Amino acid sequence: GAGVSQSPRYKVAKRGQDVALRCDPISGHVSLFWYQQALGQGPEFLTYFQNEAQLDKSGLPSDRFFAERPEGSVSTLKIQRTQQEDSAVYLCASSPRQGGRETQYFGPGTRLLVL
Amino acid sequence: AQTVTQSQPEMSVQEAETVTLSCTYDTSESDYYLFWYKQPPSRQMILVIRQEAYKQQNATENRFSVNFQKAAKSFSLKISDSQLGDAAMYFCACSAGGTSYGKLTFGQGTILTVHP
Numbered sequence: 551g552a553g554v555s556q557s558p559r560y561k562v563a564k565r566g567q568d569v570a571l572r573c574d575p576i577s578g579h580v581s582l583f584w585y586q587q588a589l590g591q592g593p594e595f596l597t598y599f600q601n602e603a604q605l606d607k608s609g610l611p612s613d614r615f616f617a618e619r620p621e622g623s624v625s626t627l628k629i630q631r632t633q634q635e636d637s638a639v640y641l642c643a644s645s646p647r648q649g650g651r652e653t654q655y656f657g658p659g660t661r662l663l664v665l
Numbered sequence: 666a667q668t669v670t671q672s673q674p675e676m677s678v679q680e681a682e683t684v685t686l687s688c689t690y691d692t693s694e695s696d697y698y699l700f701w702y703k704q705p706p707s708r709q710m711i712l713v714i715r716q717e718a719y720k721q722q723n724a725t726e727n728r729f730s731v732n733f734q735k736a737a738k739s740f741s742l743k744i745s746d747s748q749l750g751d752a753a754m755y756f757c758a759c760s761a762g763g764t765s766y767g768k769l770t771f772g773q774g775t776i777l778t779v780h781p
Contacts, residue, residue, distance in 0.1 A: 553709070583768060592669075592756050592771030593710075606766055641710070643769075650698045650762035651717060654769060656710040 552576070554657035556642050562663045563632045571627045571660045575644030582625050583654060584617055585641040593641050599625060600648055632664045667692040667759045671772035678747045679780050685732075686742045686775050688757030697761040699733065700769070701742045705753040713755070716740065744777075752779045 555574045563569050575582050580601055585593035586609075596615070598606040601622035610617070614633075619625040629636055639661050643654035669690045678684035690699065701713040716724045716733050723731050728748075732741045744751055757772040 581767065585769075590774070592758075592774050593769070595768045595770070598766045598768055600766070606764075606768065609768075643710075645767065648762075648766060650696070650760040650765065650767045651715070652767055653700075653712050653715065654767075656702075658709050 556657040573625045573642030579644035581645040583643045587639040667770040669772040675776045677778040688740045694761035700758045702756045703753045
């Protein structure tokens with residue numbers, strides 16, 4: 551079946567612009583995670599959804615970052631007034647159920663470059 | 666809270682040989698899980714192997730096996746009979762359930778090069 555997809559794959563934004571990054575998880579997956587991966591580093595957790603409920607947003611770096619999953623499937627990560635330090639790859643992952651033992655299936659990521 | 670440390674930024678191995686990637690972790694959780702993920706260049710991150718902390722037996726998946734030392738908080742990955750397709754960045758990661766919801770804490774990664 552189809553895996554996790556993300557769009558756009560690449561995004562170039564001017565500093566101060568707003569951007570929206572989309573994630574289509576595997577159909578039926580309850581859990582959805584967003585991670586931020588700086589160049590040459592491991593991904594860092596941003597936020598977690600269980601269905602449509604955002605249960606953990608402790609990793610969002612500032613109030614310029616906002617995520618939603620209104621119908622419990624597609625999720626959007628929005629970054630307002632982008633800054634150069636926001637440049638990174640944004641990864642989305644989904645898993646069938648909630649829980650620490652679940653395998654997370656990752657999308658290809660969106661590479662954001664803020665000029 | 667969890668931390669994961671990978672002390673080897675880069676490793677290399679000859680095709681068909683064996684290589685071991687190191688990982689140490691720290692967690693306050695009693696019920697946690699450990700993972701190795703592989704991220705090939707410009708490709709998606711995929712799961713290599715998973716270990717449940719309450720299981721004493723080391724996990725194995727074909728050519729991949731782990732050495733899980735719970736007391737030492739060590740979780741190394743052994744790749745046997747290395748293949749060119751094994752070349753990638755490898756991440757060690759830890760997760761827990763409950764109010765952690767299974768979010769992954771990753772190490773810094775180890776770049777593995779496989780020489781023909």
